[in-house]
Structure formats: structure tokens, C-alpha cells
Amino acid sequence: MKNLALLATLLTGALLLYGTKDFPAWGDPQSPASTYLSPHYIEEAVEETHVPNIVTAVLGDYRGYDTMFETVVIYCAGMAVVSVLRRNRDEEE
Amino acid sequence: MRDIYEHTAGEDLIIKTSVRLLVPFIQLFGLYVIVHGHYSPGGGFQGGVILGASFILLALAFGMKTSQEYMTIKVNTVFTNLGAAIFIGVGVVSALFGGLFLDYAALNILIPLGRIEWHSFGIFLVEVGVGITVMSIMVLLYWNLSSGGALDEGL
Numbered sequence: 001m002k003n004l005a006l007l008a009t010l011l012t013g014a015l016l017l018y019g020t021k022d023f024p025a026w027g028d029p030q031s032p033a034s035t036y037l038s039p040h041y042i043e044e045a046v047e048e049t050h051v052p053n054i055v056t057a058v059l060g061d062y063r064g065y066d067t068m069f070e071t072v073v074i075y076c077a078g079m080a081v082v083s084v085l086r087r088n089r090d091e092e093e
Numbered sequence: 094m095r096d097i098y099e100h101t102a103g104e105d106l107i108i109k110t111s112v113r114l115l116v117p118f119i120q121l122f123g124l125y126v127i128v129h130g131h132y133s134p135g136g137g138f139q140g141g142v143i144l145g146a147s148f149i150l151l152a153l154a155f156g157m158k159t160s161q162e163y164m165t166i167k168v169n170t171v172f173t174n175l176g177a178a179i180f181i182g183v184g185v186v187s188a189l190f191g192g193l194f195l196d197y198a199a200l201n202i203l204i205p206l207g208r209i210e211w212h213s214f215g216i217f218l219v220e221v222g223v224g225i226t227v228m229s230i231m232v233l234l235y236w237n238l239s240s241g242g243a244l245d246e247g248l
Contacts, residue, residue, distance in 0.1 A: 049212040051131050059136065060216035064195040068180050070138075071223050075177045078230035085242030 112154035137223025145231025176226030
């Protein structure tokens, strides 16, 4: 069973590494993200959101969904710690 | 061993005085980082961590009970849920008023500030929600981990 899990992990890893061959190179100006998405953010962010800090505009508005689940992840971490560790004095006695 | 530890930990005059002087400024700086996230590096996560650290510093220097006088367990629980609820609530309300989920411009019907201005203000609302959640979760994690879940006395 352990060997099977190891085999599955290695196979998935190899497939993912094989997939990275088709990625655009680092900082490639012809990659899809650099040709229309990044220029749109850089040119339009201040006009579209009236936020001078582009990082905040992308994080809070264009990628608001992402930021929401980042908050939910932190919330879940807190709830997990509470549900594992928290105990009341009355229950012990 | 336990007795010596209890008598020396946090009893130092220098530590107590410097923490008492520092905490208000740390909290003010945390609020500044949240509110000024539109113009400089910062935002909800960073400011929330700074605010949470101020309460942890209080707990380290004066004991966990003192920090619970300034932020009670009940308030902490409310804040934890409130922050996440603000974020998701803003998204749901903007969806109810005819926009997409988290499309702040739709809230212009509610309070007419201008559609573009609402993008800016919506980000601010969301950052406040993030800050509240991160602050209370930081304090909650410290309380639970350092006291083994009893929340009475920690490090």
C-alpha cells in the first residue's frame, strides 16, 4: 500500500513537471498574462477603482474572490485550533 | 522550577513600563496600516497582524488575564466571525443589488457615491473585515496555543 502511494505521488509529480515544459519562460513578454492582463491592470487600475496603489486594487477588487478565501483560510485555521485545544474548566471536574 | 518562573516572568519593571508605553503606538500604527493601504504598502492582513501582536505583547508582559481585560473572550469570538461576515456580506449585498459577487459598484444604488468611488470604498470595507478577522485570530491562536486551550494563564 505504501509503495502504491509512493508510485502515485511520483507519477503525479512527473506529470506536473512534464506540464511545466509548456509554460512560458520567466518574464516572457509574449506570454498571455503579459500581453493583455498585466497591461490592463497597470493602465486602467487607477481609473477603474480610484485606488493609487495598484497592489491594493488587484488584491481587493480584481482578485477579491482570492482575498476572500485567504481570509476564510485564516478563519478556518483559528477554528481548527479552537476545536482541537479549547477546554472549559467546568468540563474537567 | 515553576515557582521561580512565575515570580520572574513579566515582573520586570523595564518590560512592563516599555510595553505599557509601546502598546498604544503599536495599535495606532496597525490602524494606520489598514486605513492607509490604498496609498502605501499595507492593508488588512498586515495591519491586522500588527494589531494582534499588540495584544500578544500585552499578554506576554502582564499575563493572559490582563490581555483578556482589554479584549474579552466574548469580544474576540464576535470579532472573529464579524470580520469574515463583513467580507462575505459586502460580496453578497453587492450581488443582491444587481451586480456580480464582490462587484462593489453595484452598491451605488444603496448609497450614491459614484460607481468608481464605490470600488475604492468597497476595497476599504473589505480590508477592515480582513483586519478584524486577522487580529482576533492571531490573539486566539496565541491564547489557545500558549495555555493549552484553558485560556487562563500562558507563557
